[in-house]
Amino acid sequence: MQAPSTDTAAKTAAEPAAGAAATAADSRRSVRTDIQGLRAIAVSLVLVYHLAPHTLTGGFTGVDVFFVISGFLITLHLLERMPAHPRDLGMFWSRRVRRLLPASLLVLAVTLAGSRLVAPETQWENTARQARAAVLYVVNWLLARDAVDYLAAENAPSPVQHFWSLSVEEQFYFVWPVLILVLGALARAMRRRPLPVVLAGLVVLVAASLAYSIHDTATNPPAAYFVTPTRMWELGVGGLLATFTLLRPGRIRPWAATAFAWVGLLAIGWAAATYTGRTPFPGWQAAMPVLGTAAVIAAQPPDSWRRAWLSPGPLLALRPVQWLGDISYSVYLWHWPLIVLVPAATGHALTWTDRGAILAATLLLAWLTKLFVEDRFRAARWGIPLRKPFALAAAAMAVVIGLAGAQLAEVHHRSERAAAVLAKGLAGKDPCFGSRALDHPKSCPDVAYADVVPAPIEAAQDKSDAYDNQANGHDCWAYQPSFPTKQCIFGDATSAKNVVLVGNSHAGQWLPALQQVAADQHLKITTMLASRCALSDVRQQFDTAANATACLTWVHRTTQRVVALHPDLVVMANRISVGAETDGTTSSEQLYLQGYASILRTWRDAGIRTVVLRDTPAPGVSVPDCIAEKKTAYRDCNGTRQAWLPPAPEQQAVQQVHSPLVSFVDLTDHICGPTTCSAVTGGVITYFDATHLTATYARTLAPYLGPILAKALGAG
Template sequence: MSTTAELASVPVRGKPAQNQGRPDRFRADIQGLRAIAVSLVLLYHLWPNRLTGGFIGVDVFFVISGFLITSHLVGSVPTRGADLVRFWAKRIRRLLPAALLVLAATLIGSRLFAPETQWDNTAREVMAATVYGENWRLAQTSVDYLASENAASPVQHFWSLSVEEQFYLFWPILILLLAGLARRRGLPTLKVVLAGLVVVVGGSLAYSIQATSTEPASAYFVTPTRMWELGAGALLAVMTRLAAARLGRDAERERAGGRWTLLAWLGLAAVALTAVTYTGATPFPGWQALLPVLGTVAVIGAAAAPAGLSPTRLLRLRPVQWMGDISYSVYLWHWPLIALLPAVSGGHLGRLDKFAILVASLVLGTLSKRYVEDAFRFGRRVPGIRRTYVLAAVAMSVVLVLAGLQVVEIQHRQQQARAELEQALSGDNPCFGAAAWSSKVTCQPVPYSDILPSPADAAKDKSDAYSDNCWVYPPFRTTKSCIFGDKNGQVSIALLGNSHAGHWLPALQEIAKQKHWKITTFLASECTPSTTPVQWDTDAKQAGCLKWAKSVQRQIIKGHFDLVVASNRNGHPAVGLTNKKSQSAWQAGYRDYLSTLDRAGVHVSVIHDNPFPGKPIPDCLAENPDQMHTCDGRPDRWVPRDPMVAAAEELHSSRLSTVDLTRYFCDEQSCPAVIGGVIVYFDGSHITKTYSRTLAPYLLGPLTAAVAKSR
């Protein structure tokens, strides 16, 4: 996405390798490939359901970048540190000005137009993008089940730029070391470089295949799984240089012209095929990325002449070349527009909105290319090497400080909100939280300015199971438990399930304060305690979840708990079924699991799963402060069928009981997003810690009765 300037520095097939440090000719076909790549990404982000594999445009960019950068490096092999300093200075002048401009504009735009719930995350991602570490931040959050419901960050597209910048930092050092090794051993430099790159590319590809099969969410972003794609272009650059030196005559290319034209068409066909057939469900990158990568390699390697039926005749058309020329800036600008415009247009991108984004991306890309990119590279006062680094450090610091100030401000607001929250919880307001449903007094609606926790703070208002790291995460290789309440309590409670069990912990803690109960958690992210295999994105997660459920079952039986409190959300379909058709399979798995506990004499109380909004409630409230009711839902849409409750009731055992607190979430007409001045959900399905605490009085009776039965 960042190498338009280097398009001239590419050897032509059949040209001698003389003057290798100097450009040989302009590669219009590569410029055209860049236009195709950015168009695929742009169209995919605007119409993801129509161009389902458009994301592979990024992979096309990677190959181009690897090829062009390595062509420069092997054309003038770095031999000392000063060569690297000059190389990086060029990259800074080429990439940083436009990137920092977009980051600063996005930070300001987010503050002006996005809801306050997104300010903190946007500021932190701007900081990560500024230092080109966004891909690692996204890799970390991609495996966080709760983070998956967050609104899209307006700078998350910087993940690919981060990968490239890390490549630009590492690759010249690698080539310098390989070239140094060749000189010391008296071996041909390019052949040693080629051998070294083959090892790196092969290792990266192998790791990409392995990581994509075990943790595809994070594998999509991390640098080691992507390095081979840039490396594929790099290998082509070295082999092209070697071939040019060996052939040394133009006639060879002319005799093979038809063959290279066919190869170029086949390469474009491979890219097009993946763009229309791949989907978000395709495990990627892994071996599936070979098709678009090798297709791009074929087009670049063919270097087809613009004659006859060659695709280069199309790729060199003026509109295509213009699109390729502004592709870097278009890529920078398009995603912030897509992410922020819904905050202005009412939360949905219509056809007019998408057309406006398309036009704005092209206009901003053109202006940015001319007045920012070119000004720092070809202007009258192009900074020298030392000044380049100084200006870069100052500009990056400015963006980091602006983002940091926003983070500090949000933290200060959250501290104030938490103080207000603790004061409210310690009071005796009969209309606070769930009490509003059963209050004998008339409870008045609470204005947006007074709801607790604040929408910006609600997303972090989670049970202590998160701060105390009490979770087992995919692929569930172990079990884990935490103890809360009275550690010496005579009544021992086990809390069992996934995140929809974990959000009941605050209510149990309130009860434990009164009853001196000891609470032991057995919690796994997304995994349900069941014998039914459900569909995961890897076989290891599917097997690990079943193994965790069985292991926890044994621990509970041996633990002699007075009561097991269980609750779950079923987010994964049974193997071979859809979610809608999985109800009976889920119920059967719970029935088997609970019957085993029942036969062992374990008492279990199953809490009916809470209503499921399916949209981030804090964001909705922040976007609609004067119409908070628009964030409410209907019981027939939000209240789920609970297969674990159905299984417990089906078994008709005195040791199995159920608790349904739906009446404290919904009445006959509505499921409010705010009840008694308290935000009910911290995302699209999980209960806030605050609202959970207000439910304790209504959970106390059923659980006390269940404990009494067990003793």
């Protein structure tokens, strides 16, 4: 996803294989043109959203349309042939395997190869990791975990992350027939008709899933978008509709069908046109496209103008619309890898010409895949004997997992080689290595791309020990939604001199430099760190009010924890990653200033010495990705000091407090030149992502930070 921005990444919609249900209905029924038309509308929404997101900001709701369609057709099929034995389940899953896996595994294999050929090496690991999860139909859970990881959320979008919804559907396909089987057995045990019992069971499930979706969207929206429990109700609405259809067969009156169909289509269109990346989703907001889709399916608008002059049915039945609905599954599978990989291959952002070419290539590849892969493997002969599709699926899945594993092995090998080169560079006393090069800019030559350390593939993982979830046996970070208290010890744990490093991720990036200083001065380093939440007494604009409250509670709790600990020195650093909640009269920056000053006064009054580090320059784009893409032209990744340097309300806060106990330190001159901030400084890649210093570069700042800390400690 995105990664696209966090918003865009979160809304990366995938067609959930609703097309898989095209053959799920009983063979006695013809394909419903209204449902095929809905598929065409849904995939068109997704295509437009991904190709030109600003033109249709809510196009991600196409995925919700597909969920309802799948829930309806699959439930209808299961209830008409209600499973009663394990073999019935096996036959159902066999059909799903033959329908879904051949095309999806083909796209995954081709995408892995394409990624290896054209994508920057910094993205290979993430792509392979997600591809492996996609093969196993758990990539939605992997993306949910990454979405709440502040650093992982900034990853570039992978070309396979759109498989998240296919994973949701496959989990649905696994659970749903078992649920129907159990409810059918319960009905027999109770000597009741099966359909009312199934209906009651589905009502309970849909209500529970909807309640959880509303709660999780309000409290943990990044993960809520991807996880299965928040989406099950959408498929369940389709299931409820199928159950009602069988309980009360027969079509509604033509005039009512026309009204229902148009209202449903308008609801889908309204959501697509008005929803944005900032819309809390799914939650109750998903009801608009979900109920709109259900209305169109329930109406079953006639496909002839003679039967209903104003009906949208004939429009949905047009041959081009039906053709697009027919290939919609493969359209979705192919379009996103092309959107992600074409810019990597061309070296520039998508132009309108590129977008047109991607659209044409998507339709051509989808048509060929439908003709030579989907239809071929869907044939009945591939399902006989019953074990055959499962054996073939397991073999094909193993091949793709093997390809992903090979890519991960190559990444690991390159990382080990890069780490060896880096260790050699760190061991030397080169006066032009890292930040030291800025002391002698004229006498330090440029470094060739091949000699840059850490190598781009390694730089993305060159983070401080604070980012290691296993550091000292436990996590060192307070994450949303609850922001619990987290504390880790580094340096000399037996030292009587305790330095507390406190703040958000831009405090954590200083740990490698502090560890170098601690080794020289025999210091104990205690970290109190949070992800995104700046240590400022101000309410910050998180995705939900609960997260904002939890962040502010962490700020207050941590401030008092420092007072209770009363260390020899506090080192504080923060990045303003979200705005402050303003009243319209005071700027966000001013509120942060006041919040910093409030905390510094608390520590000053407690007699605690504090060093406030100025926030570091931020490129705004992934530096390792840029360097890996530009290679020998990596200097194109540089930026101006004016553009990269953020505001410094912390400096004004120190001035307001005006105490000898509180000092402000600006090391920007050791990160940037007078006018230019470099992606590579002294042969060292400066940032491991779009804003955070690599651990290697941070270590080269230790000679400049050490004397400052020694002076502050000596003064104490």
